Amino acid sequence: MVGESSRIAGPDGLRADARRNRGRILVAARAVFAEHGIDAPMATVARRAGVGVATLYRRFPTRDALVRAAFAQQMETCDRTLTEALADPDPWRGFQRLVETICELQREERGFPAAFVAAFPDSAVEQTRVRKRAERDLLTLVRRAQEAGALRADFHPSDLAVALLSHCGLVTALPHDRAASRRLVAYLLQSFRAEAAHGALPPPSALLLRSLPLAADSSPRQRPSRA
Amino acid sequence: MVGESSRIAGPDGLRADARRNRGRILVAARAVFAEHGIDAPMATVARRAGVGVATLYRRFPTRDALVRAAFAQQMETCDRTLTEALADPDPWRGFQRLVETICELQREERGFPAAFVAAFPDSAVEQTRVRKRAERDLLTLVRRAQEAGALRADFHPSDLAVALLSHCGLVTALPHDRAASRRLVAYLLQSFRAEAAHGALPPPSALLLRSLPLAADSSPRQRPSRA
DNA sequence: GCCTAAACGGACGATGTCGTCCGTTTCACA
DNA sequence: TGTGAAACGGACGACATCGTCCGTTTAGGC
Structure with a gap:
């Protein structure tokens, strides 16, 4: 109307x-x-x-x-950060800054973590253009950082979602504890470094893989039928 | 009555x-x-x-x-697991099993993560005997694992809380995604290994430090005065 | 079997939130 | 400055949950 x-x-x-x-x-x-x-x-x-x-x-x-x-601006900041990370000549530094910036946003803008988590399952359904581009960019960033030998080879793009969601949970549980948040980010980033790869990792999340089809799938999008 | x-x-x-x-x-x-x-x-x-x-x-x-x-049984399992970890001749293996077992509990017993997080701020206040013993045991476990050269020297006992709370957040956000949970645990444990220590870590959480007075403080407990 | 204290369960008033309806006010173009 | 559409805001009915009250049932010692 x-x-x-x-x-x-x-x-x-x-x-x-x-x-x-x-x-x-x-x-x-x-x-x-x-x-x-x-x-x-x-x-x-x-x-x-x-x-x-x-x-x-x-x-x-x-x-x-x-x-x-309300949090569209923050979401957009995430998106812009990804673009900047991709533009960084040092792919690891780009990756690192991406994680740190998003986590800092989650840490400083209270309420955003809940919005971030809430948006997650739904945003997987709505296939906006910006989202698809972000997925492609992330894939590129990860591949480059791996090829540079900085990001461990068994890192999977969905691991970024794992990191961000767990960080969300932490800042939700301890909204005032910036130090805890920073510590978690530091630990996670160190464990993503190639040098940290010691044992084998369990397989990556198949659910996240499906909800964010990060792998370069050439097949046309198929509506998953609910049983 | x-x-x-x-x-x-x-x-x-x-x-x-x-x-x-x-x-x-x-x-x-x-x-x-x-x-x-x-x-x-x-x-x-x-x-x-x-x-x-x-x-x-x-x-x-x-x-x-x-x-x-409702979740007292699960809490007790956590406590028992700590005792078993302490009894393990290999302190790192004990530490690793402790983390894995608690996280598995969080992952499998849905609803427990929320209870775990909800109990956190309060249980820091109520100084039960079992809690104080758990703190002492944890401190011992960490020190032993560090002396054995397996756990990184800059690991702080409060980091365990950071790990468990963030894991809680992840399984809350993705209750059905066991693989994501396992991945996070694997990453965290690898980053806690002494070999993973590359850069310096930001300082540990002072808030968690206060709420769980893990450091061997000989001073009598002092009621922190709210401003 | 009796009897009493304990346990039971449904009904109910209080509270708080939701989302809509509708009469009133305001904007902006002519 | 006049006018009508758009925007406004408070009131209100619907709904859900909470926590208590009180009449009824039941366990278990005598």
Whole structure:
């Protein structure tokens, strides 16, 4: 029901006051989610934003939509970081910075970890263009770092998801403990180095492999049928 | 208000039917928590156990009490595993088995990770005897493994908490993905090996250090004053 | 078998959150 | 400055969960 270019239309089709309120809501959402967790009442967000509940629901029909929009900026930062990592002439340094930056984002922007985890299963379903590109970039980054002899050969791209999700869990459990977060990141990065490869690793996650089809699959995407 | 040995008294002061129901509740709680998470309605647990809500509340006045009781067995397994690890002539093997066993418990007994994390901040406050002994044992295990040259010298006992909490987070995010869990454990254990120590690590968590006073402090316990 | 204290379970009021409805206000173009 | 569509916000009914109250049932010593 998009009015076919009626009288008023901002750059995004919103009236000025509506756009202003939308921004306020997003700021309030981040603050409230950071303080009370991602399950905080919608009314709390609305009150904080100085807006009625109806306005909030009009812009973001579901909590999920609000969460996604609130942390879209952080998600974009992740994406940009990947691009920068790929541009780094030293692939290991790029990889290292990627992990450190994303984890730092998770550590500093409270509420983001929950959003990150929540977005995970769903974002595997929605095959956006940006996501597919990110997957391809990650694959390239990993391969380069391995070819440079810095990243261990048995590292699998899904291991990055393992690292980030476990780090999410840590900062969720200990939101104020930056040192613990840094320690985990340091340990993980060291264990990803080629020199750290001593014993054999158990096989990589098949589930993550499926949800993020990182392997260069030439077959057309097949909708997995639920039993 | 324990009746001074009135007419009826089981070994634990409960009547036979009460004890039976208590057991049913605990079984049901584990099942429900595994299926619907630790925040599942109390009524669901009661229904599953085939008892009324009142009975449930009579035995376990708070959800927290129920959670603790439901996973007390798992907690005890953790404790026993530590004792066994300490008894192992090879301290590294003991350490490794400790980590692997606890993580396996977290992985297989769904609902336990949430209980584990939930218990963390509180159990640091309640200074039970078993807990203090566990801390001392852990300290001993770590020192021995380090003296044997297997565990890296800059490993800090609080790093075990970091590892277990992050693993909790991973299995919470991906409850069905055993492979991911195993991968993380393998990476972490490799990074704890002395050979993996390459760069310097950031300082260990001061918060965890305080909540679990693992360092052999001879000073009397001092109540940390909140500002 | 009797009897009483203990255990039981369902009903119920309180609380909090959700998401919608609808009368009012505001924007922005003419 | 007038006008109508868009945006606004608070009120409200629906719904779920909590934790207690109280009448009923049952265990188990005598």
